[in-house]
């Protein structure tokens with residue numbers, strides 16, 4: 001089954017557009033995990049299991065694992081999700097971008113080592129830097145377009161031939177790079193007007209990975225109004241820290257579960273309002 005099919009089934013089966021972001025920061029871990037050797041895996045596994053009923057995707061951010069020399073725990077986590085929650089796709093947030101020969105290695109890392117269903121990449125180095133990912137046509141490739149951070153405007157808003165660069169990226173991906181129907185775009189929830197412009201540019205079918213609700217303050221209703229397609233889907237709305245660190249007390253698993261439910265319900269209330 002392709003990534004796109006798996007994602008469509010996950011949206012439908014879970015009735016959720018929530019992507020739970022996995023950004024494990026040991027400095028913010030609850031006390032009961034202190035001293036455990038595999039605490040990054042243990043923390044993420046329990047978050048995954050608690051939030052899975054409300055999630056249609058998981059998004060581990062690779063830097064949080066690599067910084068702690070915990071890539072083996074990321075491998076184990078991806079294996080756990082495949083085994084315990086096989087219908088929920090894993091989007092590896094790696095934001096890679098390099099020359100083709102190196103990109104081949106990054107693609108192998110994402111799709112063979114971690115067996116991710118999809119990966120995030122930077123478009124900045126152009127077509128040959130993303131081509132190696134397309135050699136895995138059953139996997140998803142999310143290209144950075146209009147990122148959620150304020151500094152994203154430094155380059156993404158530059159005018160090129162009368163339109164901002166992020167819209168050129170959206171057109172390039174939709175018209176040229178999406179030969180296998182496997183591409184998506186990353187567009188921040190913190191910029192709903194640009195999210196609407198991207199949706200209008202790429203049409204209804206392209207999935208948009210949308211970080212920025214929760215800790216970054218993006219508005220859920222504005223996000224859904226701007227980015228959902230007519231079927232009420234089309235987006236992976238990501239929240240990481242707001243769910244992961246909903247509590248640092250003994251109730252952290254229940255608090256994460258409750259926050260995932262609350263976020264899923266807020267998104268669904270906005271979908272109902274849009275319909």
Ligand SMILES: O=c1ccn([C@@H]2O[C@H](COP(=O)(O)O)[C@@H](O)[C@H]2O)c(=O)[nH]1
Nearest residue numbers: 061147148188211214215216239240241
């Ligand atoms: O434009 C982007 C692209 C990626 N991210 C990533 O999403 C999460 C957001 O975490 P929160 O705690 O929900 O703010 C994080 O992994 C970022 O690296 C993004 O924020 N913006």
